[in-house]
Amino acid sequence: DTAVSQTPKYLVTQMGNDKSIKCEQNLGHDTMYWYKQDSKKFLKIMFSYNNKELIINETVPNRFSPKSPDKAHLNLHINSLELGDSAVYFCASSQGFGTGELFFGEGSRLTVL
Amino acid sequence: KQEVTQIPAALSVPEGENLVLNCSFTDSAIYNLQWFRQDPGKGLTSLLLIQSSQREQTSGRLNASLDKSSGRSTLYIAASQPGDSATYLCAVRPSSGSRLTFGEGTQLTVNP
Numbered sequence: 001d002t003a004v005s006q007t008p009k010y011l012v013t014q015m016g017n018d019k020s021i022k023c024e025q026n027l028g029h030d031t032m033y034w035y036k037q038d039s040k041k042f043l044k045i046m047f048s049y050n051n052k053e054l055i056i057n058e059t060v061p062n063r064f065s066p067k068s069p070d071k072a073h074l075n076l077h078i079n080s081l082e083l084g085d086s087a088v089y090f091c092a093s094s095q096g097f098g099t100g101e102l103f104f105g106e107g108s109r110l111t112v113l
Numbered sequence: 114k115q116e117v118t119q120i121p122a123a124l125s126v127p128e129g130e131n132l133v134l135n136c137s138f139t140d141s142a143i144y145n146l147q148w149f150r151q152d153p154g155k156g157l158t159s160l161l162l163i164q165s166s167q168r169e170q171t172s173g174r175l176n177a178s179l180d181k182s183s184g185r186s187t188l189y190i191a192a193s194q195p196g197d198s199a200t201y202l203c204a205v206r207p208s209s210g211s212r213l214t215f216g217e218g219t220q221l222t223v224n225p
Contacts, residue, residue, distance in 0.1 A: 004156075040217070041217065041218060043157075043202070043204075044215075045213065056212060058212075090156060090157070092157075099144065099145070099206075102147060102157075102159060102213065103159060104159075106155055107154075107156050109154075
């Protein structure tokens, strides 16, 4: 059973399009995150939700909008995609905001042409 | 602002060797520190989580130590195997707030 699953794993799209990445965790955790890993492999947090409430919202263009329909799901919608959005996006979850061990999904590689 | 540095950036060793990966952080006010491994094209797998009150954690051939006062953590891998080849990342969680700060990782290659 996959603990944190993301779809799609690969996404290739044109500039200007809108796309979504979905994430689900079956660990019963109350906190979920989106991270971005750039071409230099550096990981940076984008958003964090605790019990469906937005807790962390880093300096991310407002073209990126997270949505958490329930504690087990955190989706990422990106509008008007730009070349610089190309990266690997990782979903993660933990139990306890700010305290628990982090578990990551396998990542969604987004390529904007 | 917390900064996390991992040295070396890359390491290549023969199979069977014991090795140490280093992680240093600038702000010692941490809640915990977590070590991950990342295989190419894959997500991060949690290896060890050390709380700020702990000095070390062990899992199999892995041992992680934490020295908060000096801002350092080490990951010791005993009897390395080719399957250990991956990028190893450390991440620090501050004592206030929840933003993990990641290091840039050490890319380990264990040669058969």
